[in-house]
Amino acid sequence: MADGIKDKVAVLGMGCSRFGERWESDAEDLAAEALVECLEDAGIEKKDIQAAYIGTHFPTMHIGKAAPPLAVALKLPYIPVTRLENYCATATEAFRAACYSVAAGVYDIVLALGVEKLKDTGYGGLPAAGVLGVKPFMIGSNATAPGMFAQLGTAYSARWGISMEKIKDALAHISAKSHANGALNPKAHLRKVITEEQIKAAPMIAYPLGLFDCCGVSDGSACAIVTTPEIAKSMKKNQNVVNVKALSVTVSSGDEALNTSWDGAHFATTRIAATNAYKEAGIKDPREEISMFEVHDCFSITEMVTMEDLHISPKGGAYEDIMSGFYDLDGQIPCQIDGGLKCFGHPIGASGLRMIYAMYEQLLERVPEERKVKNARLGLTHNLGGFPHQNVCAMSIVGLD
Amino acid sequence: MVGICSFSGYVPRYRLNRKLIYQAMGWMNPGNIANAKGEKAVANFDEDSITMAVAAGLIALTGKDRSKVECVYLASTTMPYKERLNSNIVSAALGLNDHIRTADFSGGLKAGTTALLAALEGVESKRLNNVVVTAAECRLGKPASPQELILGDAAAAMVVGNENVLAEFKGSYSVAYDFVDHYRGHSTKYDRQWEDRWIRDLGYDQFVPEVINGLLNKYALKIEDFAKVIYDCHYPAARKKLNKVIGIAPDADQNNFQTEIGQSGAAQSLMMLSSALEEANPGDKLLVVSFGSGCDALYFEVTENIKKRAKNNGISTSLTNKAFLDNYSKYLVWRGILPGEGGLRTEEDEWTRWPALWRSRKMVLGLWGTKCRKCRAVQIPPQKVCVNQECNAVGETEDYLFSDKVGYIESFTGDMLAATLNPPAIYGQIKFDGGGKMMFDFTDCDLDVLKTGMSVSMSFRRKYYDEKRDLSGYFWKAVPFKEEN
Structure with a gap:
C-alpha cells in the first residue's frame, strides 16, 4: 500500500539565480548560475549527480527541445537527463520526478532544475507560440493569460456577491504586500515598494486586473539536489535538514471547462491537491500548522482565490484575511515571502523550484532578520499551470525533519 | 404555389456618420459633400459577406425545420474566397444537411435577384424545395471616392418553397447588358x-x-397594379425622374435606405424586398427590380399568410440595433485600408490545418456539440468521452446544435493585451440553456454594459484572417442581447 512521500526524501542543496531582465545571460548561463550555488550548498560535485530532470516551458525560444542542449551546456556527465514540461507547474514536476526517483530507491542523488528565458520573446506577457494546439486555434477565444485569470474576478464577484470595488481593495493589498516583500530580496526581479493607491490607479490590462495585478515576466533558473534523509543527515551533521512532506498534483478532468456545475470562481484542482497534500503530510489543521506560503500569484486574483482553495481562508471570505494582514510578512501565515511570482518574477519553467528555494532558505534560517518568518517549520508551495477552467495544480510541502 | 416563405434582413451594428468621412477626406474631393448625408452601415471587424449572409440566413430560418432545406445560394460580389465555395460555409453555419445543393452567385450586382430567380424556378420545377437564398455585400470605396460614402454593408435572406408562401412568385423579366458602370x-x-x-x-x-415595361407587357399589367415598386437607384434626382417617367406613386416607391445603410450591391434588392414584405398586406403586388450588369424584374403577390409571419425578422429590427463608430480611422483599420500596428501578438504565424478543420467542421462552422446517449449530458466542444464523471461513456454521442441556443455570461473580461482590431478583446464563459458550457469571444458589445448573468445569442464571425495565405477562418461568438444593454 502506497503511503506517500513524507520524510522519504531530503533536500541536500538548492540554488537560485537572480531573477529579472537578464539581457546579458543566456538560459544556459542562468542554469549554470543556479547549479553552481546548488552544488556548493549540497557539498557535492557534479559527478555525484546520478540523474537529472530539467524543466522549461518555452524551450524553443531559448535552449531548444529535449534534454541534450542543457545537459551539454551544464556538462552533466553522461547521466540520464529528462526534460519535462507541465505549464507553470513545470519546475515542481521536475522536483517531483527527482524526489520520486530517490524514494523509489533507484538513485541516491538527483538534480531537479528549472530554467526559462522570457525576455528574449519580445512580448509583454507570454507569447501564444502555438502552445495550446490546433483546436483552440480554431475554436478558442482570443485570450491571453491575464484575461483568462481576470474572469475569476467577475465570476467571484457574482458568486459571493462581493462588489468589484471591495475585490480591487483586496487585490491591491495583495500586490502591495508582494512588492514590499520583493523589495527586501536582492535576487528578486521587481524591488520597488508600491502603494495600494498606485496599484489601483494603474492602467487596465484585462478587466478587472490592472498592471500591478500581473506578475513579472522574468528570466531565471532554480534547482535542487535531493537525496535520502539518511544521506542528507550523514552529510550535514549537526545541521537542520529540510525534508519533503508532500507532493501533490491534480489536473483538470474537463469538469470545470465543460460542465455547468463549476462557478468559475475557484480552482477545483487546488482544492483537491491541497486536501491530498495535507493528508500526505499528516496536517490536520493547515491554518494552524503551516508556517508560510509561496502560492501561484501569476495575478493577484489568483492569490486571493487560492487562499480559499487551500482551505486556509473560508470560501468567499479571503477578503477579511487579506485586509487584516493575515498573509503579510508579519501576519499569522506570511504569503509570498520572497516577493512571489509578482515581484520575485515568473520565469515559467523555474518558478516551482524558486518557491521551494524560498521555503528552504527560511527553514534553514539563512535569510536576514528583516525578511525572516518567525518559527518557520513547515512551508507550502503551490503552482497553477494553465487557466482557471483547465489547469494543472502542483504543490509541495517541505519542512524540518 | 411557389414563392417566398420566410425573409430577413441584416444590418451590421456599426454605423459611420458620413460627415465623419467627409471631415477626414473631403479636402481631397470637396464635391463629395453631396454624398455626405446620413450614415452608412459598416461591418464589424469580424464580419464579411459570409458571416452577414449567415446572420440573415439564421433569422430567415427561425422556426423552420432546417432538415428540410434542400439548397443554399449565396449572392455577393465580395465573397472571401475565389476558390472554396462560399455558400458551403454558409450552409454549414446554418446547420444544414450535407446532402443539399449549394451555389455562389456573383459577378454583377444583380446576382441577388438572379439567385432568387434560380431558387424560385427550381421550386417551380418541383425538383427542389425549401431553398435558402442569401445575399450579402461589403464593397469598398477608396478613401475620398464617392463610393466610400455611398456604399454600405448589409445582407438579406429568403426561404423559397411551396408551403405557407407569404409572397407568391408570379413572373419575371430580365435584361442583360455589358454596361460597365x-x-x-x-x-x-x-x-x-x-x-x-x-x-x-x-x-x-x-x-x-x-x-419594367418588359414585365408589364409580358403579364399585361400596369404600374399602378403594384403596391410597391422595389428598385435600386441610389441617385436621388435620377430616382425622382424615374418615378415620374415610370409612374411610380410616392407611396409605392420602396425606401432604398440610402441614408440609413448605403448601397449594398448584390444584397440591395433582397434587403429592400425584405423591408417591403414587413409592411405588406394580403393581395399586394410587389415588383422587384435589380440593377447591375443588366436588370432582373420579379413580380410577387402577397398572400394571406403574411398576417401570420414571424415578427422581428426584417431590416427594421436590425436598423434599431446600432452603435456609431466613433472614428473614421477605426473603419480604415478594420477594412485593411490603413495598416495599424497591432504588436507582436498579431504576427504569430499559425496555419489553418485543413484536415483538422474537416474533422471538426460541424463544430467549427455549425456550432454542433454532442449529447451523451447514455446520460443525456450536453457538451461543447464535442467529446469522445462523456464529461459526466458518473457516466464517462465512450463514443456514445449524438449531434446537438448550440447555434440556436440562448446562453448566459458566467464570467467575462475586457483584455487590452490580446491582439484584436477592436480592443479590448472581450470574452468569457457562456453557460447554455439546456446544458453545455464554453468560453467564447464576445462581439457587438461594449465592456461597460456587461454583467454576469446577461443572456447572449450566438453569431457566426470571422475568427481570423491569415494575411500570409489570404484565408479567412470562422467560428462563433457570443452577442449579448440588446434589450438588456
Missing part, C-alpha cells in the same frame, strides 16, 4: 466607376424602364 478586376480591392452622368442618364434611365 462599376467594375473590379481580378485583384482589385476598391470599386471603380465611370462618370455619374453616364450611369444615370444611360444606365438607370434606360434599363430600369426597359425591364
Whole structure:
C-alpha cells in the first residue's frame, strides 16, 4: 500500500539565480548560475549527480527541445537527463520526478532544475507560440493569460456577491504586500515598494486586473539536489535538514471547462491537491500548522482565490484575511515571502523550484532578520499551470525533519 | 404555389456618420459633400459577406425545420474566397444537411435577384424545395471616392418553397447588358466607376424602364397594379425622374435606405424586398427590380399568410440595433485600408490545418456539440468521452446544435493585451440553456454594459484572417442581447 512521500526524501542543496531582465545571460548561463550555488550548498560535485530532470516551458525560444542542449551546456556527465514540461507547474514536476526517483530507491542523488528565458520573446506577457494546439486555434477565444485569470474576478464577484470595488481593495493589498516583500530580496526581479493607491490607479490590462495585478515576466533558473534523509543527515551533521512532506498534483478532468456545475470562481484542482497534500503530510489543521506560503500569484486574483482553495481562508471570505494582514510578512501565515511570482518574477519553467528555494532558505534560517518568518517549520508551495477552467495544480510541502 | 416563405434582413451594428468621412477626406474631393448625408452601415471587424449572409440566413430560418432545406445560394460580389465555395460555409453555419445543393452567385450586382430567380424556378420545377437564398455585400470605396460614402454593408435572406408562401412568385423579366458602370478586376480591392452622368442618364434611365415595361407587357399589367415598386437607384434626382417617367406613386416607391445603410450591391434588392414584405398586406403586388450588369424584374403577390409571419425578422429590427463608430480611422483599420500596428501578438504565424478543420467542421462552422446517449449530458466542444464523471461513456454521442441556443455570461473580461482590431478583446464563459458550457469571444458589445448573468445569442464571425495565405477562418461568438444593454 502506497503511503506517500513524507520524510522519504531530503533536500541536500538548492540554488537560485537572480531573477529579472537578464539581457546579458543566456538560459544556459542562468542554469549554470543556479547549479553552481546548488552544488556548493549540497557539498557535492557534479559527478555525484546520478540523474537529472530539467524543466522549461518555452524551450524553443531559448535552449531548444529535449534534454541534450542543457545537459551539454551544464556538462552533466553522461547521466540520464529528462526534460519535462507541465505549464507553470513545470519546475515542481521536475522536483517531483527527482524526489520520486530517490524514494523509489533507484538513485541516491538527483538534480531537479528549472530554467526559462522570457525576455528574449519580445512580448509583454507570454507569447501564444502555438502552445495550446490546433483546436483552440480554431475554436478558442482570443485570450491571453491575464484575461483568462481576470474572469475569476467577475465570476467571484457574482458568486459571493462581493462588489468589484471591495475585490480591487483586496487585490491591491495583495500586490502591495508582494512588492514590499520583493523589495527586501536582492535576487528578486521587481524591488520597488508600491502603494495600494498606485496599484489601483494603474492602467487596465484585462478587466478587472490592472498592471500591478500581473506578475513579472522574468528570466531565471532554480534547482535542487535531493537525496535520502539518511544521506542528507550523514552529510550535514549537526545541521537542520529540510525534508519533503508532500507532493501533490491534480489536473483538470474537463469538469470545470465543460460542465455547468463549476462557478468559475475557484480552482477545483487546488482544492483537491491541497486536501491530498495535507493528508500526505499528516496536517490536520493547515491554518494552524503551516508556517508560510509561496502560492501561484501569476495575478493577484489568483492569490486571493487560492487562499480559499487551500482551505486556509473560508470560501468567499479571503477578503477579511487579506485586509487584516493575515498573509503579510508579519501576519499569522506570511504569503509570498520572497516577493512571489509578482515581484520575485515568473520565469515559467523555474518558478516551482524558486518557491521551494524560498521555503528552504527560511527553514534553514539563512535569510536576514528583516525578511525572516518567525518559527518557520513547515512551508507550502503551490503552482497553477494553465487557466482557471483547465489547469494543472502542483504543490509541495517541505519542512524540518 | 411557389414563392417566398420566410425573409430577413441584416444590418451590421456599426454605423459611420458620413460627415465623419467627409471631415477626414473631403479636402481631397470637396464635391463629395453631396454624398455626405446620413450614415452608412459598416461591418464589424469580424464580419464579411459570409458571416452577414449567415446572420440573415439564421433569422430567415427561425422556426423552420432546417432538415428540410434542400439548397443554399449565396449572392455577393465580395465573397472571401475565389476558390472554396462560399455558400458551403454558409450552409454549414446554418446547420444544414450535407446532402443539399449549394451555389455562389456573383459577378454583377444583380446576382441577388438572379439567385432568387434560380431558387424560385427550381421550386417551380418541383425538383427542389425549401431553398435558402442569401445575399450579402461589403464593397469598398477608396478613401475620398464617392463610393466610400455611398456604399454600405448589409445582407438579406429568403426561404423559397411551396408551403405557407407569404409572397407568391408570379413572373419575371430580365435584361442583360455589358454596361460597365462599376467594375473590379481580378485583384482589385476598391470599386471603380465611370462618370455619374453616364450611369444615370444611360444606365438607370434606360434599363430600369426597359425591364419594367418588359414585365408589364409580358403579364399585361400596369404600374399602378403594384403596391410597391422595389428598385435600386441610389441617385436621388435620377430616382425622382424615374418615378415620374415610370409612374411610380410616392407611396409605392420602396425606401432604398440610402441614408440609413448605403448601397449594398448584390444584397440591395433582397434587403429592400425584405423591408417591403414587413409592411405588406394580403393581395399586394410587389415588383422587384435589380440593377447591375443588366436588370432582373420579379413580380410577387402577397398572400394571406403574411398576417401570420414571424415578427422581428426584417431590416427594421436590425436598423434599431446600432452603435456609431466613433472614428473614421477605426473603419480604415478594420477594412485593411490603413495598416495599424497591432504588436507582436498579431504576427504569430499559425496555419489553418485543413484536415483538422474537416474533422471538426460541424463544430467549427455549425456550432454542433454532442449529447451523451447514455446520460443525456450536453457538451461543447464535442467529446469522445462523456464529461459526466458518473457516466464517462465512450463514443456514445449524438449531434446537438448550440447555434440556436440562448446562453448566459458566467464570467467575462475586457483584455487590452490580446491582439484584436477592436480592443479590448472581450470574452468569457457562456453557460447554455439546456446544458453545455464554453468560453467564447464576445462581439457587438461594449465592456461597460456587461454583467454576469446577461443572456447572449450566438453569431457566426470571422475568427481570423491569415494575411500570409489570404484565408479567412470562422467560428462563433457570443452577442449579448440588446434589450438588456
